[in-house]
Amino acid sequence: MTAHRPYIIDDDETQVFRLNREVLVSDEVSRLETERIFQTCWIYVGHASELPQPGDFRTRIVAGRPLIFCRSQAGEVRAFFNTCRHRGAIVCRERAGNARRFNCLYHGWSYGSDGSLAQVPGANGYPASFDKDEFGLISPPRFESYRDFWFMCLDEKAPALLDYLAGATDYIDLVVDQSPSGRMEIIHGTQEYDIAANWKLLVENSVDDYHLPSTHATWLNFMANSGVNVKPLTNEGLVLPAKGGAVDLGNGHFTTDNVNYRGRPVANWIPLYGEDSKQEIGEIRSELTARLGEARASRVADTNRNLVIFPNLVINDGSSVTVRTFSPVGPARMHVTAWALGPAEESESARARRLDSFLTFYGPGGFATPDDVEALEMVQRGLANWRDDPWSEMSRGMGKPQEDQLNSDEHHLRVFWRRWNDLMERAQ
């Protein structure tokens, strides 16, 4: 059954934006997304820092494909479809490790870290037409990186990653500028959890600051208990203690851009970090200023942002930095994977502070994320009424110029849905 059109109602004149709730529950839409979103867009694979040594590998599912993300013996970051060229079995079964060869357990074909077919047991049993060189592991059609963030694209004809990322590169740069050497790294430890909700609801949730006071009342209470002022700036029509905007970055990417009130391990002290951390945070700040100048240092340290790279990569540069990606498992469930990111040369104490700050908000045991999970699951459950109450309302801030769009408006959500709609409706 084809889902009912239209997917969105987007009327500038009457300032109405509505989303057809069927797109959050439909098996058919979910199946179409596989083709039109996940097989056409650049999809995040991993960070170069996850593969420090030649031979290092990580296995993960990206865009529904089991992948090997690895560093070859020659030191190049590579990606291969994790499937034997012989009969299709997974050739690398471990989560992570270091290997010179990927060995298929079934008939024993083995591959080098550059993907080449290294060994075939009983090779002399094959006819002359069999050419070993034709049976290396296959790489995604496109595999490119920006500042150590590696993406793949299943569409051979897609634009270059740099063009695809459009204005999002400025905000990735802001994150990476935390590091004196320009090297950020994924910190050991992975949070993997499911949410029984449509994946697009997490896209919305990741940037929607309108939900904070209600969904995260206990987190705000915790912040207040720790000495942070959480009173909203009601005079500006805001729901949060500091002003924040929402920015369209092109190609369906978008970000919040907020004046910070909640502390930044780099480098905006709050009481939660402890009196004895003031000096080190001051030193981090001085380094930023010396390296970047006053204005850029303030941009890095005194503002925070939740960035979405369309369709499913989120970089939350807030209470800490989290890199989060998620993939649909049908219309009503998603797998979420989240990591912490920090400057590679960070001191032991700064790293500890960053990780502690991470846990105050993010993750399955954080003071905020579990309530996001609950909110999204309650949306998904309520959506069982989609036939009877078919439209979601998303017009906050509509009609205002871009520069006046607030993080608590829904401008950035509309950016996502417009892009999603364009891709889904594009003639195939």
Added chain:
Amino acid sequence: MSASQSLMSKGTSREEVENFLFLEAELLDQWRLDEWEDLLTDDAIYQIPSNDCPEGTPRNSLYIIADDRARIHQRVLRVTSPNCHAEYPPSRLQRMIANVRISKVDGPLLHVSANMVCYRFRRDHRSYAYVAALRYVLSSQGGALKIKERRVLLASEELGALGSISFIL
């Protein structure tokens, strides 16, 4: 001679440790978290490492939970608030504690390991089973046991379908 036999002569038997852990389980299951906090030392910690790195420390690895004593209290305030949406209405919990062993005695400190299955039920949800190894450091003072360190090592490869840990596991 087993560790527990040698301990009997020092005054803390495995049975006493088990009774203490069973009491703790009951308080946690029944959401009597004020009373549970009374079981903690003033410098108690509560930690759950990420599933893929049980060997790291919270200073160098991303954990799921790494609370000091003050944070534990803030967590109790949070999870018992009606505004803690993930636990409203509160989950119904029932945990089984087994394989209790005193692995080391260090002055007044007892290193205790146990296994746990914690079942969690919520209306309209399927049931959840959190399978974990428990690692305690208990402090024995004047005959009374208190929890100084409490580590929960999840057995599963990933949290996956268990979703959040929005209660005290």
